[in-house]
Amino acid sequence: MISFRNVSKKFGKLQVLDSVTLDVYPSKSYALIGPNGSGKTTMIKSLLGLVVPTSGDIVFEEKSILTDWQYREKIGYMPQIGRYPENITIGQLVDMMRNIRPSQDKIDEELIDAFKLYKIYDKKMHSLSGGTRQKVSAALAFLFNPPVLILDEPTAGLDPVSVEIFKEKITAEKLKGKLMLITSHVLNDLDELTTDVVYIFEGRIQYHNSIEALKRETNEKRLGKAIATLIQQKELLDSITE
Numbered sequence: 001m002i003s004f005r006n007v008s009k010k011f012g013k014l015q016v017l018d019s020v021t022l023d024v025y026p027s028k029s030y031a032l033i034g035p036n037g038s039g040k041t042t043m044i045k046s047l048l049g050l051v052v053p054t055s056g057d058i059v060f061e062e063k064s065i066l067t068d069w070q071y072r073e074k075i076g077y078m079p080q081i082g083r084y085p086e087n088i089t090i091g092q093l094v095d096m097m098r099n100i101r102p103s104q105d106k107i108d109e110e111l112i113d114a115f116k117l118y119k120i121y122d123k124k125m126h127s128l129s130g131g132t133r134q135k136v137s138a139a140l141a142f143l144f145n146p147p148v149l150i151l152d153e154p155t156a157g158l159d160p161v162s163v164e165i166f167k168e169k170i171t172a173e174k175l176k177g178k179l180m181l182i183t184s185h186v187l188n189d190l191d192e193l194t195t196d197v198v199y200i201f202e203g204r205i206q207y208h209n210s211i212e213a214l215k216r217e218t219n220e221k222r223l224g225k226a227i228a229t230l231i232q233q234k235e236l237l238d239s240i241t242e
């Protein structure tokens with residue numbers, strides 16, 4: 001459904017994405033992992049059209065996103081840090097988002113209810129704690145029932161009860177056939193939520209496989225351990241081939 005085709009991105013001299021090629025499909029949930037600065041957010045932003053690749057193409061349902069913007073309404077995006085007009089209330093923000101979309105028939109307010117955001121609708125955005133801001137971002141990402149969800153560090157800053165609420169929502173939406181792309185450094189969360197692992201290092205996809213296959217290959221039961229073993233194996237291989 002979404003294809004990254006030899007996508008490269010340079011910021012000045014810094015090569016942030018280096019010929020990234022990846023196909024992702026509905027009903028699957030992809031863990032996009034890699035060290036800080038490896039290019040995860042840049043990859044996500046390229047898909048959203050917020051960063052323009054230096055070369056290569058991204059194809060969404062058989063159309064290049066470089067020429068057609070319509071695809072954007074099919075993606076719900078939860079950014080790492082949500083930036084909003086600070087002087088409006090949560091309620092006003094939700095209303096504003098709703099009014100942007102003409103079609104109101106598929107509104108999903110489950111997270112607004114589950115996080116009890118309606119109780120604090122009159123709080124201004126600038127007064128919110130980091131975790132509450134995350135909840136608002138999560139609720140907005142799911143609001144229009146999009147077939148594709150991109151969640152950048154979704155559980156960071158959430159309290160344990162909210163993490164569980166959010167995980168249940170993500171799992172339920174995946175079962176409905178949505179495509180999820182999730183970045184996180186909390187590998188335990190990803191273990192429960194994702195079907196596939198994409199490991200990116202220095203702007204290159206170093207590994208892509210199902211979580212089951214990764215666990216089999218590394219002989220590890222937990223995703224965190226499996227990834228650590230994978231990285232060690234790769235480092236060993238690199239040192240042999242250098």
Ligand SMILES: Nc1ncnc2c1ncn2[C@@H]1O[C@H](COP(=O)(O)OP(=O)(O)OP(=O)(O)O)[C@@H](O)[C@H]1O
Binds near residue numbers: 034036039
């Ligand atoms: N607009 C920009 N201008 C210049 N450099 C940038 C820009 N955006 C990102 N970079 C650089 O690109 C590299 C990759 O950044 P990116 O945010 O994609 O990493 P990441 O894998 O998401 O990291 P993290 O795990 O810390 O979120 C970093 O070195 C970053 O400083």
